[in-house]
Amino acid sequence: MSNFDIIVLGSGPGGYVTAIRASQLGFKTAIIEKESLGGVCLNWGCIPTKALLKSAQVFNYLQHAEEYGLKASNVDKDFDAVVKRSRSVADGMSKGVQFLMKKNKIEVINGFGKLKAGKKVSVTDADGKVTEYSANNIIIATGARSRELPSLPQDGKKIIGYRQAMTLESQPKKLIVVGSGAIGIEFAYFYNAMGTEVTVVEYLPNIVPVEDEDISKQLERSFKKTGIKIMTSSEVTKVDTAGAGVKVTVKTAKGEEVLEADMVLSAVGIKTNIENIGLEDVGIVTDRDKILVNDFYQTNIPGYYAIGDVTPGPALAHVASAEGILCVEKLANLHVDPLDYGNIPGCTYCSPEIASVGLTEKQARDKGLDIKVGKFPFSASGKAKAAGTPDGFVKVIFDAKYGEWLGCHMIGAGVTDMIAEAVVARKLETTGHEILKAIHPHPTMSEAVMEAVADAYDEVIHL
Structure with a gap:
């Protein structure tokens, strides 16, 4: 008899989300983690970098206070304190995942997990003690790390x-x-x-x-x-x-x-964490540093699944989470559709921010599609001007014949919080005219989406 219904190897945004959804669906679930719950994303990636970037943004605001009619003298930064704030944000998030594991009655096993044949995993803890666990299903979510170039070997110092x-x-x-x-x-x-x-x-x-x-x-x-x-x-x-x-x-x-x-x-770029986790012992097939899976993340060996950065899809936290949820819902015999990899948003949190989904203009033209392209600059946006962030624009691409929203590309302040409109609209197969006739609140940055669509259809008002 197996110890668990599902064992998840790795606790990043792929692994821990998968474990929670599995538990919600009634599976007896365990998660194996060699370091900190939350993986790279919570501890060394998405979350702590956003804390650093916020400090940089506030520092930038203070240096330009006069542009807003304010006075701030002797503005300086404490680099050490900026780093400390980032670490405390990350620690808080990791503790949040610990709480979620307890709340969802998921067993957390600390140590390095290695897959074995017969749906087993052996875990070596910090003291070198090895314990073996078994499960009906094992989900690999071991993520990735920084890739090294031969001409640029990392020494951790210079x-x-x-x-x-x-x-x-x-x-x-x-x-x-x-x-x-x-x-x-x-x-x-x-x-x-x-x-x-x-x-x-x-x-x-x-x-x-x-x-x-x-x-x-x-x-x-x-x-x-x-x-x-x-x-x-x-x-x-x-x-x-x-x-x-x-x-x-x-x-x-x-x-x-x-x-x-x-x-x-x-x-x-990144290098997947697929070495020394027992793939060869089990016979799991890989290609070009990725574990090969079907539409529902099943590997070539029954009972073994893989999600997130170790699989061929985009290496993004939100993709790993979606894949994991889909994987366990399929295991629970729920009706699920395969993920639409053509409708995944990508975000970059520099200043100005970047957010995009769907085809670029070049990709659309290369496909031979007849397209309508619209663009609205934030320099013409009342909200952007008032906020002192006129850099950037919204660009939209539609299929000229059917009105399908093929792509949306934004650069500007706060656009990472705006891209979801395009993702949801595309999921619902919305046409350009429906976006145009959906009233966007004024004054907001989001109006630029409506205005860009209006530009595509030669109905733009504010340009």
Whole structure:
């Protein structure tokens, strides 16, 4: 007889959410975690970075108080206190997950879990003691970590990953950020706002390369305005850490350039945590660093499932949570539809923020679709002007024939809280005219969505 109905390996936003939903559905559930409940997202990712970014934003406001008719003199920052606040926010969130585990009667097993054949998991605790558990179903949610480039080996001191970037003892005077995805861009914004001289090196022609090209260009303009140096179509070929700081050789279209800094942040993507967890012992198939699964997250071996960053979908916290919920609801024989990976929002929390869902303009055109494109700049928004945040715009893409909302791309203040409108509308198969006729409150940033749609249909009022 098995110990549990479901064992979840890993307690990030994939794992702990899965465990809670499993428990709600009446499954006897356990979760295995080698470090802190909440995983990278709560402890070293999504949540503590937002705390850092808020400090940077408040610091920026104080420095520009005069623009709002206010006086704030001798404004300074305490870098150590900023980091401490971020850590306390993360600790509070992790304690919140502990409470949720108790509330939902989920057994938390601390230690490193390794899969075994026959639906078993052996767990090695901190003292090296090994205990074996069994379950009817095992769900792998071990997540990912910072990927290392051969030309940029992380030493945790001069060449760091996101974890160290969050808890530095002292603020670097000069920082080079390699990679301009969400992680690299958020840290570039944070350190620049705190007064560090920041250079961003991106291999591809545009920063935030997964975004619509107009978004990339706007962010580059906004970043350059704040003094961040941007190098695109550039590759780090060599790093020299011998001296006091670090010398980075960057290959560009114009030739080689040597940059000097105190530190390099490597933000070139992620590497899944699939080594040494027993995949080979069980015979679970992987491809290109990912565990292969079907629409309901079943691996090739019955009784073993995988969700989140270890599977081929987008490596995002909200995706991992959705996948886990879907996985256990299917196990409970509820009627569920496969996840629509074409309708997943992506957010970057720099300033201005970025939020997007669906196709970019280029993707829509490459598919040969006949499209209508609308754009509304926040410089024409009363709320944005009053708030002192006129940077950015909302861009919408519709299918010209059927009115289907193909994509929505935003850059501006608070847009990460606005993108859900487009996600829900697309889920409900809303047309452009329905958005246009849904009254948006004035004055708000969200009006820009309605105005952008109006622009697509040549009915824009405020442009």
